[in-house]
Amino acid sequence: MANLPDHTDTIIAPATPPGTSALAVIRLSGDRAISLVSDFFSHDLTRTPSHRARLGILKDGERIIDEVVITVFRKPKSYTREDLVEISCHGSPVVVREIVNLFIRHGARMARPGEFTRRAFLNGRIDLAQAEAVADVIHAETEMARQAAINQMRSGYPAELARLREQLIEFASLVELELDFGEEDVEFAKRDELKKLVEQIIPFINMLASTFAAGNVIKNGVPTVIAGKPNAGKSTLLNALLNEDRAIVSDIPGTTRDTIEDEITLGGLLFRFIDTAGLRPTTDAIEAQGVERTRQYMKRASLILYLIDLTQATPPEVHEQEQELKALNIPYILVGNKTDKLRPDELEKWKGFPMVFISASQKTNLDELKNRILEHFQIPEVRSGDVIVTNARHYQSLLETRAALQRVLNGLAKNISGDLLAQDIRQALHHLGEITGTITTEHLLDSIFSRFCIGK
């Protein structure tokens, strides 16, 4: 392991969200965690066995702070592989602050975001990919994202990559050994075996990389633009979809996510809707700016729903819009709205148009629209154990590993010199190591763990 634990002091942090609730949990980890808490607890924790919960009083001198349940986890059988104490107190911000302050006054240090998990990584309990998965589980916004994150947390693919990397290291060493012999024509590293190994790693990386498109959609959702002229019914459609989504989410107090106005779950995927104006060319300068902004939004979208007010639009107009949409080269769906306002003979003229006909206000035909939306994202259901790369950092490293390995293969074919070969192998090793955390820098770790909640 490249990084040894750089901190052995005892850290503390609330592990549950701020707010009033039944319980709050505060965690301490480090050599002094158990004895420190024991000093202020009504029972002697220094003799309490691991994984044991004790009810008692937390006291600062004569001052009672709270009745708490304290659970002791002894190293190495803890989340951090250090001595770890969990204090379950009343869910009051005042109580939490008193307890955290008490232990900070007596030598604990406020943990940085992700520092508990960082210690779990530095102490070898989990690899870096698993550590990242912990944050993904916490931030999962859909059931499918949660499942993908849990799979990554328990997945063997980083371990398998680490195993293949070990084999590659041997070849790298042998090739470099050859270099030490300078001008002599020795060949310790058997080129055909190296070729065989690389040809074994590349398909595995291809398989992993191929899952990222789905993985990215599962984890980050689908940026979707709802476009159309003013009064085409964009907000009505958004609300209609949103209400159905909210109705599906079971209404368990304390579990409903803070609803972001424009996030909707369809078929287990998160769609982030952006509501914009139409694309119609204009001579008005300010309006032109708006249209340009719309175009920029659309270019970043994975899907465009283009809403047409059937009571106002004409077929030639819609043809024109469609040409503009096609030019953007992004999947789109034409949606004809306000069918409830049309007489049958008026509807007739739209027949044959490649359009989903709905009434957003009457919630008519929304299911067909949803199906059409989902057709664009053929995401298989995520089952336990499925390997899906959802992490953009991993995906990047996989691509860079593959490129380096491809150079190794090309080099072998051209029988290039050992030093060039060694260089390509080293690069592959580096990028593979980035995934599992064998190769890390403080900078990388900081950027990964700063995504975490405090207390994790």
Place this chain on the structure above:
Amino acid sequence: MANLPDHTDTIIAPATPPGTSALAVIRLSGDRAISLVSDFFSHDLTRTPSHRARLGILKDGERIIDEVVITVFRKPKSYTREDLVEISCHGSPVVVREIVNLFIRHGARMARPGEFTRRAFLNGRIDLAQAEAVADVIHAETEMARQAAINQMRSGYPAELARLREQLIEFASLVELELDFGEEDVEFAKRDELKKLVEQIIPFINMLASTFAAGNVIKNGVPTVIAGKPNAGKSTLLNALLNEDRAIVSDIPGTTRDTIEDEITLGGLLFRFIDTAGLRPTTDAIEAQGVERTRQYMKRASLILYLIDLTQATPPEVHEQEQELKALNIPYILVGNKTDKLRPDELEKWKGFPMVFISASQKTNLDELKNRILEHFQIPEVRSGDVIVTNARHYQSLLETRAALQRVLNGLAKNISGDLLAQDIRQALHHLGEITGTITTEHLLDSIFSRFCIGK
């Protein structure tokens, strides 16, 4: 106990606030809690001893929901005195929802607010006053309010009242026994002993009731009005006080309370400031409405800070304002603001005015203002063990008990008939019983426990 446990089904609820965090805790309580969770856990919990934490996988069939730590508390050694399970999972709303849904699908019921604590009360683990104190600890907004609530949670005064009540019950029974003998002139209840007992209870109730004025201020804070003409500097003063308050609150992530713009802690007490206009009589109808509203606010305040712009006001004007304030019969402090804008000779003319001179913008002399504010609320520091009645319901019951006992004493002095005496004693018993929860109604319990968080 008047009420037997009315629910024996297994309840579930998240015990920590919604939001993403390191951990979330979900609780189940009831006969099936342990076996139900065990059915979906990687370890057999039915044989796990009480107070033991186990790391494992929560699975719905083949689908992994999360890696969790589960702690089992076996009856009667649990919060509810029932079998109780705490599931500590990743702090993701999606994970929490999945877990709660899983167990609801398999027979658990969503707990109502306070239902865990209600069961603790119904099962005799705590009395009603202690149950109410649990909610007070959770909702405490200042350190002093927390300490007062903890004291109540651990206080013996309801138990002492219950003991005195038992003695009173004996007399009540004896007096009522006399009534059964109708016309015969028997006297089972010794009147002098009854008198002695009542004379012993009344001072104890007086002592408790006398703590309520302070207790109410500690628990609920002090409604304070900042009044004064437009541009007198009311917002500036509020912000100056608020900033100092915020600077004092140590900045521990996850513990800072959601700041309500107008709540300030001074000397450990919470002041709720209401910012209003001045009181000056006006002929303008709309302005008159505003002045009337101000007057209403002021009448509900415990303290009025009346801010005067010293660069604009004249001494006769201030005299007039002061007369109006005096008429309200509420403590007030005249505050002369903008001293930084006055020349020494201008300040001279205000000499001798009963006024605190400050500059809100320069934060000059704010400490003197704070001291003057606190002079109005001589709250002793709350130490562990101090008995302070903070609960308005208890205070009301104490007053009604005292009134009934006073009637008993008067009756004894006038040698009234046994049936009238028995009636007064019964009333005293009733009100005493309301405090400890010996006398309860579903309605009372509902109103008490609906104040609780879900999961407590």
